[in-house]
Amino acid sequence: QQQVKQSPQSLIVQKGGIPIINCAYENTAFDYFPWYQQFPGKGPALLIAIRPDVSEKKEGRFTISFNKSAKQFSLHIMDSQPGDSATYFCAAPNRDDKIIFGKGTRLHILP
Amino acid sequence: DGGITQSPKYLFRKEGQNVTLSCEQNLNHDAMYWYRQDPGQGLRLIYYSQIVNDFQKGDIAEGYSVSREKKESFPLTVTSAQKNPTAFYLCASSRVNEQFFGPGTRLTVL
Numbered sequence: 001q002q003q004v005k006q007s008p009q010s011l012i013v014q015k016g017g018i019p020i021i022n023c024a025y026e027n028t029a030f031d032y033f034p035w036y037q038q039f040p041g042k043g044p045a046l047l048i049a050i051r052p053d054v055s056e057k058k059e060g061r062f063t064i065s066f067n068k069s070a071k072q073f074s075l076h077i078m079d080s081q082p083g084d085s086a087t088y089f090c091a092a093p094n095r096d097d098k099i100i101f102g103k104g105t106r107l108h109i110l111p
Numbered sequence: 112d113g114g115i116t117q118s119p120k121y122l123f124r125k126e127g128q129n130v131t132l133s134c135e136q137n138l139n140h141d142a143m144y145w146y147r148q149d150p151g152q153g154l155r156l157i158y159y160s161q162i163v164n165d166f167q168k169g170d171i172a173e174g175y176s177v178s179r180e181k182k183e184s185f186p187l188t189v190t191s192a193q194k195n196p197t198a199f200y201l202c203a204s205s206r207v208n209e210q211f212f213g214p215g216t217r218l219t220v221l
Contacts (some may be wrong), residue, residue: 030206043201043212044154073203089153093208097142097161098169103153 006102021075021105023090030092038087080109117214122218131189134202143185146201
C-alpha cells in the first residue's frame with residue numbers, strides 16, 4: 001500500500017517558535033497534499049493544502065513547502081501560539097477516493 | 112448548517128454486544144468513510160462507500176459492518192467479533208480530494 005511517512009511523532013516548541021512537520025510520499029501520481037488539524041476529542045479539519053505545481057503556499061501563519069524532486073512536503077507554523085497545540089496529519093488522496101494519512105504529529109506549544 | 116453529525120458522542124458497550132454508530136451528512140457528498148483512532152495513533156480506515164448501496168472494506172474491517180441505503184447515512188456496527196473495540200470512531204464524507212469529518216464517537220467496552 002502506498003504510504004505517507006510523517007515525522008516527528010511529537011513536537012514541543014516555545015510560544016513564538018516555528019514548528020516544522022515533515023512528510024514523505026512514494027506515489028508520484030499524488031497530485032494534492034492536504035494537512036489536517038485535530039484538537040483533542042474533535043474530528044480533524046482541513047487546515048491547508050497544496051498542489052505539486054507550486055513550491056510553497058501560505059495561509060495566515062501556516063505555510064506548506066513542497067519539494068517535488070524529493071517527494072517531500074512540510075508544514076511550518078509561524079509565530080506559534082498555545083492555541084496551535086493539536087495533532088497534525090499530512091495526507092494524499094489515492095485514485096480510488098481513499099485518502100492516505102500520515103500517522104500524525106502531536107504538537108504542544110509552551111506558553 | 113451543512114456538515115456531518117455522529118451520534119452518540121459517548122457509547123458504552125458490554126462485551127458480546129453489537130452496537131451501531133450513526134453518521135449523517137447533509138453535504139450531498141457521494142463518498143463516506145469510517146475511521147478508527149486509538150490514543151496517539153493515526154487514522155485507520157474501516158470501511159468506505161463511494162455510492163449508495165455499495166461499500167468496500169478498508170484496512171481494518173474485521174469485526175465491523177456497514178450499510179449505505181441512503182446517500183446521507185452510513186451507519187457502522189461494531190460486532191462482538193471485534194475483540195478490542197474501545198476507540199474513537201470518526202465518520203467522514205468527501206468532495207473531490209477534501210474530507211470532512213464528524214465530531215466522533217468514543218466507544219468504551221466495559
